[in-house]
Amino acid sequence: QKEVEQNSGPLSVPEGAIASLNCTYSDRGSQSFFWYRQYSGKSPELIMFIYSNGDKEDGRFTAQLNKASQYVSLLIRDSQPSDSATYLCAVAMDSSYKLIFGSGTRLLVRP
Amino acid sequence: EPEVTQTPSHQVTQMGQEVILRCVPISNHLYFYWYRQILGQKVEFLVSFYNNEISEKSEIFDDQFSVERPDGSNFTLKIRSTKLEDSAMYFCASSGDSGGSDTQYFGPGTRLTVL
Numbered sequence: 001q002k003e004v005e006q007n008s009g010p011l012s013v014p015e016g017a018i019a020s021l022n023c024t025y026s027d028r029g030s031q032s033f034f035w036y037r038q039y040s041g042k043s044p045e046l047i048m049f050i051y052s053n054g055d056k057e058d059g060r061f062t063a064q065l066n067k068a069s070q071y072v073s074l075l076i077r078d079s080q081p082s083d084s085a086t087y088l089c090a091v092a093m094d095s096s097y098k099l100i101f102g103s104g105t106r107l108l109v110r111p
Numbered sequence: 112e113p114e115v116t117q118t119p120s121h122q123v124t125q126m127g128q129e130v131i132l133r134c135v136p137i138s139n140h141l142y143f144y145w146y147r148q149i150l151g152q153k154v155e156f157l158v159s160f161y162n163n164e165i166s167e168k169s170e171i172f173d174d175q176f177s178v179e180r181p182d183g184s185n186f187t188l189k190i191r192s193t194k195l196e197d198s199a200m201y202f203c204a205s206s207g208d209s210g211g212s213d214t215q216y217f218g219p220g221t222r223l224t225v226l
Contacts, residue, residue, distance in 0.1 A: 034215075036217075042219070042220075043202050043218060043220045044202070046214060046215075049214050088154065097144070097161075097166050097167045098159060098167055098169070099144075099156060099215060100156070101153050101155070102153070103152075103153050
């Protein structure tokens with residue numbers, strides 16, 4: 001059974017701080033990694049994707065991938081109250097079309 | 112910016128009734144997906160569709176479910192005889208021409224309530 005694990009949180013950080021969200025996955029065949037943001041009652045919204053080991057930066061967001069450790073993370077710099085949401089980690093294998101989602105980490109950014 | 116659209120936003124139905132959920136994927140995308148999310152639970156894959164046929168489906172996607180692309184723009188999910196446990200948010204997604212490793216963009220969802 002292919003699993004994607006996330007700490008459910010909530011992760012509470014003050015405004016302006018760095019929020020660090022983590023995700024582990026069980027299948028070494030996983031090739032593509034995605035972070036989605038989901039506000040309550042809304043659909044997943046793509047934040048970032050990463051395919052290769054290392055860091056990938058996009059504005060205030062940095063995704064980090066370590067395939068040897070089967071670990072992917074998302075750093076949010078200068079966190080804003082509007083970043084308060086559930087962050088979903090999703091994984092896909094090259095041989096499959098489906099995304100396997102973690103249960104999400106709820107982030108609260110305190111003003 | 113192009114986006115995936117879904118109708119209706121909320122569907123209420125009686126147990127045993129048939130429902131059809133509709134989606135208009137992003138226009139140049141080739142791969143289409145349905146996911147569902149039961150309240151408080153993970154987003155779960157149901158089915159993927161490419162070149163007018165199902166390319167992959169989960170064990171949730173049993174004989175009660177079917178998908179169709181009736182024309183060049185719509186993509187539908189039909190549930191033939193709804194059960195109470197089908198109550199969930201149903202999300203349609205689409206992606207470009209690289210299949211599962213390409214980024215999937217989600218529609219706003221249809222909330223299905225089965226009474």
